[in-house]
Amino acid sequence: MxxxxxxxxxxxxxxxxxxxxxxxxxxxxxxxxxxxxxxxxxxxxxxxxxxxxxxxxxxxxxxxxxxxxxxxxxxxxxxxxxxAPDMALRSLDAAQTRIKSLLALLDDALESLPAELETGRRRIRAVGDFHRFLVSELQDIMERWARIESAPAESGSDLGEGSHD
Amino acid sequence: MxxxxxxxxxxxxxxxxxxxxxxxxxxxxxxxxxxxxxxxxxxxxxxxxxxxxxxxxxxxxxxxxxxxxxxxxxxxxxxxxxxAPDMALRSLDAAQTRIKSLLALLDDALESLPAELETGRRRIRAVGDFHRFLVSELQDIMERWARIESAPAESGSDLGEGSHD
DNA sequence: CTGAACGTTCAGTAGAAATTGAACGTTCAG
DNA sequence: CTGAACGTTCAATTTCTACTGAACGTTCAG
CATH class of the missing domain: 1.10.10.10 (Winged helix-like DNA-binding domain superfamily/Winged helix DNA-binding domain)
Structure with a gap:
């Protein structure tokens, strides 16, 4: 080696x-x-x-x-x-999944926490808003990257596709 | 509690x-x-x-x-x-930093690995291309979020700013 | 049927990470 | 100056994680 x-x-x-x-x-x-x-x-x-x-x-x-x-x-x-030839997309997808798990946690919290905890609830909502924004941005990124990848590719950039016998 | x-x-x-x-x-x-x-x-x-x-x-x-x-x-x-009131931006920034550390690793590898390893070098270049794309997308996301946060905010979404005596 | 070649799983273990509790340096009131 | 109230650090310890090596089930050639 x-x-x-x-x-x-x-x-x-x-x-x-x-x-x-x-x-x-x-x-x-x-x-x-x-x-x-x-x-x-x-x-x-x-x-x-x-x-x-x-x-x-x-x-x-x-x-x-x-x-x-x-x-x-x-x-x-x-x-x-x-x-994995589609490593980029798959790892973005995994990131999205992790964020969604946090969102589920936050939504649960908002359902169970009493209204008296105004401030806490507001902060949790804010964190949720941001992460929802992130999930949607990640979606866009995946689409943009898919577009780029399928493009002519002048300076070469493929991950797999070397065919093996 | x-x-x-x-x-x-x-x-x-x-x-x-x-x-x-x-x-x-x-x-x-x-x-x-x-x-x-x-x-x-x-x-x-x-x-x-x-x-x-x-x-x-x-x-x-x-x-x-x-x-x-x-x-x-x-x-x-x-x-x-x-x-942290700017938690969102700061955590995106931290993500960017981690990706940049990977990019440095990949660039080093391209400098030191011999030309014979065509395939390997090509794959490493591809991973680098994707992550450079990611860094730039993260930058855009940060700017977009900063715009959203400073907006009128109809349904409330601030993280900090509760003034304490 | 037998045995070799696989991939997976699991108990045991080695190694790493997180936590505690105490020691330490600093600041400050009295 | 003295001692209390801080935050930090570090050795000892507990707790978790990852790895090894062996056992196991399966597949398949002979």
Whole structure:
């Protein structure tokens, strides 16, 4: 493994960690970004020096977060993982979902909290207003990005689509 | 302490936790949202049943994240905390900063990784393009929100500004 | 049917993060 | 000067999280 590749992979691990995600998930993401073809769990375990159990768990985390994608290969029983081609949209969608969970919490609070807590209720409403605004802005962003991605792309910018045999 | 208030506070704690932040920080945020006037560290420790050390650490975390604000009171040596009036803008700014740190990582990688890793370099460039797009969109969002906030506000939506003696 | 190759899960464990409680430095009233 | 009231910090401890390695169920070739 190349020295600079390792450095990149480790930095991805740290970046994920500061975002509150497992370091190994970040490392896997770094590895997937660098490698030409999709990787099996054993590939990942081997290259990163982590157990297969951990690779499995973290790949599934990456998949559920919209960062990676599980693919299969004809005549092969193994799972392979690669960077999700629609990573951008999927991660924005995940962000939206998290915000909506906060909104649900705030709405519940407004339903249950007594009217006497005027100030509190007003603040909670304000936080809700802002996050509703955010959700709608995120929607716009997703649409704008989809437009950009499907555009002619003069200076190259695709994430996946390298066809593998 | 009201039953529904407690419930709200605990849910805020859990919400923060799923975002990778200390549960206590979320609880403090919930408490600050509900309370009429700014709270001292002893107020917070008392109401939440946590040590003063923890209150201090978490309040400073909330302050650095743009969620809460430290204020003082004439003739009082204590620090008081309240929800930051510009919470929305400050948290967007924090999000931007995190994305920029990822961008720096990606740019470094492009500088150091050898040209042979065509595919990897292309993917990294693509992730960078998307996140540069995001940073610029966040900027727009901040400006739009600032516009909305300063507007007439027919149905009420301010976060702070309750003047305390 | 047998055994190898998979991915998943789980108990045990190592490691990290959060919390406590006490110590400390500072400020200030008396 | 003295002592009380602060906020901060840090070592010890508790609590959580992530990882490992093994066990398990499944699929499939022979």
């Amino acid at each position: 190349h020295k600079d590749s390792e450095r990149f992979i480790e930095r991805m691990g740290l970046q994920f960690e500061t975002d509150g995600l497992p370091r190994t998930a970040g490392r896997i993401m770094g590895l997937l970004l660098l490698r030409e073809a999709p990787l099996s769990l054993d590939d990942i375990s081997g290259e990163l020096g982590v157990s297969k159990g951990s690779s499995s768990t973290n790949c599934r985390l990456l998949e559920s977060g919209g960062w990676a994608e599980r693919v299969s290969r004809r005549g092969d029983r193994r799972d392979f993982y690669q960077v | 009201h039953k529904d208030s407690e419930r709200f506070i605990e849910r805020m704690g859990l919400q923060f936790e799923t975002d990778g932040l200390p549960r206590t920080a979320g609880r403090i945020m919930g408490l600050l949202l509900l309370r009429e006037a700014p709270l001292s560290l002893d107020d917070i420790s008392g109401e939440l049943g946590v040590s003063k050390g923890s209150s201090s650490t978490n309040c400073r975390l909330l302050e650095s994240g743009g969620w809460a604000e430290r204020v003082s009171r004439r003739g009082d040596r204590r620090d008081f905390y309240q929800v």
